[in-house]
Amino acid sequence: MHNFFAKKRITAFLFILVLVTFSVLNIIQSFGPIQKTLASADYHYSEAKELIHELDDDINEHVFDKFGFVEAYGYMQSLMWKNEEDNFEVVKDMEGKLHYTYFATGPTYTKDLSDRIAALGAHLDSKTKLTYVMTPDKYVRGYTQFPEGIPYNYNNETADGFLANLKQDGIDTVDLREGLLESGIPAKDLFFTTDHHWKIKTAFWAFGQLVNHLDGMYDKPLDPDHYFTDLNNYNVVPYQDIFIGSQGRKAGKYFAGDDDFDLIYPKFKTDYSFYFKTGETEATLNGRFEDALLTTHPLNVQGATYDLTADKYFTYLYGNQGIVHVVNKDKPNGLKVLFIKDSLAVPMISFLSTVVSEIYLIDPRYYTGDIMDFASKTDLDHVFVSISPQDLVDEFFPYGSKD
Template identity: 55%
Template sequence: MNRLFIKKFITAVLFLIFLFIFSFLNIRANYKTIKLAVEKTESSSLKEYILNIEHNVNENIYGKYKFIEAYGYVQKLMDKNEFSNFEVVKDTEGKLHFTYFANKPNPTEQLVAKLKDFQRNIKSPKTKLLYLMTPDKYIKGYTKFPKGIPYDYSNETADQFLNQLKLQGINSIDLREGILESGIKREDLFFNTDHHWKIETAFWGFKKLVKDMNKKYSLQLDKDNFYTDINNYNIIKYDNVFIGSMGRKTGKYYADADDFSLIYPKFKTNYDFNFENNFMKGTFIGRFEEALVGVNPIRKYDVYGSHGIIADKYFSYLYGNQPFAHIHNKQNSNGLKVLFIKDSLAVPLISFFSTTCSDVYLIDPRYYKKDALDFINNTQLDFVVVSYSPQDLVDEFFKF
C-alpha cells in the first residue's frame, strides 16, 4: 500500500514539475506576443475580450507544432483520411479539405435578398455591382473523397446562389468555369495543405476576370493583353516552404509542405498602399513588390507561419486580410476605381487586378466596423465587386 502511494506521489510531483517548467517556458517564449494581444484586442463585451485573449494564448503555446506533428504522424501511420473528428479530411489525391456532413445545398435566398437590397442602396447609377465567385478547392469533375468522407455541397450551394442572383438581375462572373482548362496542372490548382488557390491559379483568375469584364461591360481593360500576360512577370519558386491553414492543424508529417511561387511584374510599377488594423498601420510606397508584397514571410523559412498572419506566405500579398485597404496605382491614373468586398481567396487576384486600375479599395466584412454603403455612396467608384468563395456563402459575410 505504501509502495503504491509512493508511486502515485512521485508521478504527481513529476507531473507538477513538468507543468511548472512548461508554463515557465511558455511565458518566457510568448510574453511579448500575449502582452501585445492584451493591449491591442478590442471587443464590445468582456466575454469576447477574454475569448480573443484565450485564442492568442492557445495559438502561441510553447512547442505547439511539435505536439501537433506527433499526433499527425500517428494519424498518418494509421492511414486515416480524416483528422480530429473530421475537422480536416483528405481527398484521394492527398489534398486536405475543410468540410462537414450535409445532404443538400445550404439555403441562399436571404443572402441574395441582402445583396439585392445592397444594390438598391447604391446611389450612383454609374457604380455597377458585380458578384465574383472564386473556385472551391473541391473542383467538380476532378476532386474525389474516399468512402465515408463527407461532402458539404459547397459547389451546389454556389450554383444555386448564382442562379438566384441572375433572377434578381445581379451580374456575376464564375471563376469555376474553365478552371480545368486553365493550362495549370489539375494537382497544382490549389495548395495541398491550404484552402487557398495557388498564386499561379489566382493569376489565371485575374486574367479571366479581365476578359469576362471586357465582354460583359464592353470595356477595354488591358486591350493589348500586356498586364494579363504571365511572361511579363517574374516567378520565383520556393520548394517545400509553406504549410497552410489545414496543415497547421495536422502538422507537416500528415501532409507534406507545399511549394510557393512569388509572382510580380517585370514592368515598371508605382503604388501607394495604405491599410490599418488592430495591430498595425501600414503605408507602403514603390514598385508592386515593394508596396503590395510583404517580403519577410517569403524570406523567412517558417513553414507554419508561427509568427502570426504576417508570416503566412499566402498573405505576403497585401499583408493579408485587412478591415480596409486602399491601393493607388500611380502608373494608371485613368484606370477603373473598384471596391472589392471580399474574403481571403481574392487577395492575390486583387493584387494583380490593380495593374489595370487607378484605385482599388478592399473591405473585409468580418473586420470592417463601419458602414460599407456609406463609403460607397461617398466615393467615386466604377464597380463594387463582392467576392466570396462557395464555402463563405454564409451570413457572416453578408453584413450589408
C-alpha cells in the first residue's frame, strides 16, 4: 500500500512539474507581445473588453512550441483517417486538399453587397469603367468532391447570386470560374493543397483571361501580339516542398503535407516604381519586375515553415498592403487602373502590370481612407473590384452602404 501511494505522489509531482515548466516557458514566450500590448493599451473602462481580447490573442499565438503540438495533433488525425480538424474548420476533399468550410443550409444573401458595388459605380467619373472580377473558389465545380459527412459552404452558389445581382444592375463582370477546367492546367494543380489560394500558374492564366476581356472593351488591345500573356516569355522557377499555406498552418504538415511553389517573372526587360503603405509602414522600390514587385525573403527560408513572414504566396507585391501604387515606366501611355481586392488577386494583378501604365491596389481590410473618395478623385480609366467567393462579407465592402 505504501508503494502504491508513493507512485501516486511521484506521478502527481511529475505532472505538476511538467505544468509549471510549460507555464514558465509560455510566460517567457509571450512576455514580449503582452508587454507591447499593455504599453500601447487604452486603459479606459470602455476599452477593457478589447484589451482582454488582445491579451488572449497574444497568449494563444505565442504558445511554446505551438506548431509542434499542431503537427502532433494533425498526425494523430491522419492516423485515424479523419478528414476534418478542429470542429470542421479545416477539412480534406477526396483528393487530400485542405479547405475552409462550415455548415450552411444554402447560399448567403448578398444583395446589400452588390448594391454597394453599384453605389461605387455611380460615384465614379463618367469616363471610368467598372468591372467585377470573380476569382474562383477552391471548391472547383465539376471536379472537387468532399467525403461523406463533410459540410459544404455554398460559396459558389453565393457567388452566382452576387454576380446575377450585379448583372441586373448593368455592371460588367468577369467570372474566372468559367473555363477553369479548360485552362490547360491539370485540375489537381489549380490550387495549393495546404492553402486557400490558387497556384501562380493559375493566376497567370487568369491574367490572360482578364486581358482578353479588356481587349473587348477598348479600341486598342492591351497585348495585340499575345506576347505578355505567353508564359514562354517568363521565367518559371520551381521550388519543391517549400510551402505550408494558411490551412496547413492550422492542421500541420503531417495532416496534408506541403506544397511546391513556382516563381514566375518576366524574361523581357521591365522597369517599375512600386510604392506601398499599411499603417505607419511604407516603402518605395524601383527596378525590374523581380526587383520592385517581388520579395525573395519567403523563398530564402529553408524548407516549409509556419512563419507568416515566410508565406510564399506573398512573394508578389509584398502581400496584402493597405494601398499600393505600381508604375510601369515602359508603358507611360497605357491604362490607369484601380483594384479593390482580397489576397487571391495579388499575383494576377502583378502580371497585369506588364500591359498597363499604372495600377493602384486597395485592400479594404487595411486601408483607412475613404475608398469611394479615392476612386473618384484619382485619374483612372478602369476600376476593378475582385473579392473571392469566400470573402463576400461586409468586411470587404466598407463603402456604399445605405446605413
